[in-house]
Amino acid sequence: MRLNKYLSESGACSRREADTLIAEGRVTVNGVPAVLGTQVNDGDDVRLDGDRVGAARKKSRPVYIALNKPVGITCTTERHVAGNIVDFVNHPERVFPIGRLDKDSEGLILLTNDGDIVNEVLRAEHNHEKEYVVMVDRPFDDDFLAKLSSGVRLSDATTKPCRVTRVGAKVFRIVLTQGLNRQIRRMCEAFGYTVEALQRVRIMHLKLGELPLGRWRNLSEQEVAPLLPRTTAAKAPPHRGGPGGPGGPGRPGSGRRHRR
Numbered sequence: 001m002r003l004n005k006y007l008s009e010s011g012a013c014s015r016r017e018a019d020t021l022i023a024e025g026r027v028t029v030n031g032v033p034a035v036l037g038t039q040v041n042d043g044d045d046v047r048l049d050g051d052r053v054g055a056a057r058k059k060s061r062p063v064y065i066a067l068n069k070p071v072g073i074t075c076t077t078e079r080h081v082a083g084n085i086v087d088f089v090n091h092p093e094r095v096f097p098i099g100r101l102d103k104d105s106e107g108l109i110l111l112t113n114d115g116d117i118v119n120e121v122l123r124a125e126h127n128h129e130k131e132y133v134v135m136v137d138r139p140f141d142d143d144f145l146a147k148l149s150s151g152v153r154l155s156d157a158t159t160k161p162c163r164v165t166r167v168g169a170k171v172f173r174i175v176l177t178q179g180l181n182r183q184i185r186r187m188c189e190a191f192g193y194t195v196e197a198l199q200r201v202r203i204m205h206l207k208l209g210e211l212p213l214g215r216w217r218n219l220s221e222q223e224v225a226p227l228l229p230r231t232t233a234a235k236a237p238p239h240r241g242g243p244g245g246p247g248g249p250g251r252p253g254s255g256r257r258h259r260r
Contacts, residue, residue, distance in 0.1 A: 003029065003038040006046060008115025010053050011094035013077050015115045016122070021048060062114045063093045064224050067216040068208060069109050075100040085111070089216055098122065102182055107132070107200030108208040110227075111216070120229045121204070127177040131202035134184055136193040139169040144191055148174065152187045156180075159187060170196075 001009075004018035013021065019036060021027050027034045028047045040046060046053045067089060069075070075085050075097045085097050095111040098121050110121070121128065149164040163175040174184060185195045201208045206223055219227075 001040050003027065003034055003040050003046070004036075005115070006040045007048070007053060008118075010046075011096075011113045012048055012053050013115075014096050014098070014118040016118060017077065017096065018115075061093070062112070063091065063095055064110065064112050064114065064117075064219040064227070065089070065091065065095065065216045066206060066208075066211065066219055067109050067111060068211045068213050069101055069106055070214050071104055071106050074103045075109065085109075088214075091216075099179065101200055102185075102198070105198040105200065106213065107198075108203055108206065108211075109200070110203060110206070110219075116229055117227050121227055122179070128204045129175050129177055129202070130179070130200060130204075131173065131175045132184060133167065133171065133173050133199045133201055134188070134195055135171045135197040136188055137170070137196050138193065140172075140193065142166070144193070145172060147191060148172075148187055152190050154180070154183075154186050154190065159183065 003022060004015045007013055007018040007021070007027070008015040012018070018027075022034050022036055022038070025033050026049050028045075029038055029040060030045050067085075069085065073083050073085050073088050074081055077086050077096045078084060079086060083103075086095065089095065089111060091111070093113050095113050098110040098112060098118050101107065101109045112118070120126070145164045145166060149162055151161050152159045157180055159180065160176075160178045162177070165173045167173055176183065180186070184198060188195050199208075205226055206219070211217060
């Protein structure tokens with residue numbers, strides 16, 4: 001088995017993160033620093049930052065959860081980082097985030113222990129939609145929205161055309177199919193605006209809804225199905241459990257609405 005797949009199926013990280021960890025020299029196999037493409041055999045001693053990684057396994061209890069991430073939580077599996085998302089969620093299974101949401105942003109993010117679905121969700125050519133509600137520092141006109149929607153030239157790329165609609169004098173809704181670093185903030189800065197609040201409210205068919213800030217819930221089988229690679233769509237049903245949050249099960253109640 002390829003090392004990156006071994007690491008992802010062990011629950012240590014996603015396959016994409018595994019490639020980065022291997023390239024950084026943080027993974028060894030039988031005491032030898034690993035390289036991209038390394039193969040792992042039964043009985044091999046695989047270690048990440050010196051800690052042994054358990055054997056890859058077929059997950060009989062795959063976990064797929066949706067979290068309403070608060071501002072201040074960092075989407076990393078690095079446990080030494082204060083406010084890391086893994087410790088914040090405190091799930092009984094070892095999970096990792098699918099993609100990222102800026103530390104300064106809040107809203108919907110997915111976590112799983114199934115490394116096979118990460119590329120399916122994140123691959124740019126799939127053009128999966130992500131929807132955000134954004135508040136900037138001052139009122140804007142319709143020309144600003146038109147410029148955002150037609151594509152914005154940034155220092156490293158030009159953004160794809162996207163859908164943008166007005167919500168209020170300083171608030172708009174934007175739907176992206178692209179995932180550049182801090183993309184929305186940089187798009188607004190290109191026209192002299194500063195983002196004061198940013199909330200992700202949808203990923204593909206999954207909506208934030210009334211999930212309370214800081215709480216997570218398990219996705220239903222119907223919600224999970226479109227996320228799975230076609231070759232693994234017949235996987236075992238997702239692990240069941242009640243809604244959760246840091247330190248224990250979630251509490252009923254409506255989610256916080258974005259303040260304007």
